[in-house]
Amino acid sequence: MLKLLARYREPLLVGVLLAWPLIGYLTRGHRGREPNVLDRAVLWLSTPVQAGLKRGIDGVGDSLRGYVALRGAHEEAAECRSALSVSQAELNALKEMEAENLRLKAMLDYTTASVDQEIVARVVGLNPSAQFLSIRIDRGEDHGVRSGMPVVTPEGVVGQVVRAVGNSADVMLLTDPSSHVAGVLQRTRVRATLSGTGGGRRLAVELVRRDQDVKEGDLVVTAGTDGIFPRGVRLGTVRSAERPSTGMFLKGTLDPAVDLSRVEEVLVIPVGMGLPEASLRGVPR
């Protein structure tokens, strides 16, 4: 027996190396696994390399851009000053509205969930496989990032944390085919499901009845009903809405509000921000 094993040592080794992960993949499917000690060590080693390289590239880029920007700095400063005064006026108006909003909420005895501090993270890399569209950020478990947390920018939704380890986390982008988000059209309050198409640029607008009022250019925000994303965060604008001759639902596409291929910094929203812990238990990893 031992002689036989020794004789076929190489084919056996290659067979095991092929069959072991393949069987694991076919049985577990696309769900993935929790990071083990070795996975964590690999990520612990790779994240500083990514962060360092990103900082270096950004530093060179910023220096070049800074030099070019100096050329028109005076004109830009004047424009900025005038834009600032306009913004200041708008800010005052918004403060007034906020105060009014608080008064009205108090009158209605409305209680809000405790709001935790968002975690600011820097994108250090893109996942090196096109089968799963995700980004790596430089904040992880050590900073309070947990699997399932929503990730946004001031422009809109980016995605959802699918794995967090010590010093980094991976965020599944909205455009990944496994991503499905509950949205609502701001103009008509029509509900829709926004799904990734895998192409990196568009989302599919799904489960909207063909007789609903949906037009190109309509803004879609999160509905807050999926238990993952808070309500009212921008998802994107409707690019096309076709009504095929058959079927119940219209076929639509959406341009994401955030350019996901260029995103640099993101905000991770902690679970405490109006999201019950229980709502994240069913989040796929």
Added chain:
Amino acid sequence: MRFFGLAALALLLLSVESVLVQVFGFEVTRIDVGLALVVFAALRLRVTEGALSAFAVGYLLDVITGKPTGLYPALAVLAFLLVRAAALLLDGRGRVAYLAFTGVATVVHALLALLLTWLTSRDGIGHVVSLSGVPLQVVLTVLAGAVLWPLLRRFEVAERPTQGGLL
């Protein structure tokens, strides 16, 4: 020793790749640096260390993707076997042959990854769109292979493995 060297190089290259594709603003195009290493391992290393190196490269890619499933270690070993089988028919010793093998392997790897994802994932059909990035991916991977070739030759075994068979 070569196994550890190739694994360390793979980790470094995958980290660099993930930054570069983000800096370049690629959406579904990637640079298959890991595959360039697997092809080298298939063509220039002995079976045991070549297969182990291919598995290690696949494992590292699997972990760095963010959703380790076992797909990439399996595909890396499969690519190793396919390249080794093809090398029985075609001479893969020179740089040009290595780059040609790398280009073809990139296409086959992308198609196999898509097929297996489609078979096992509910949203598998959505991944078909990722194939749009493959032509540029082939070009970039071949370029990466050309850049890496002088470095990879340092990992080469002193005497060439015998061409007795696939394994």
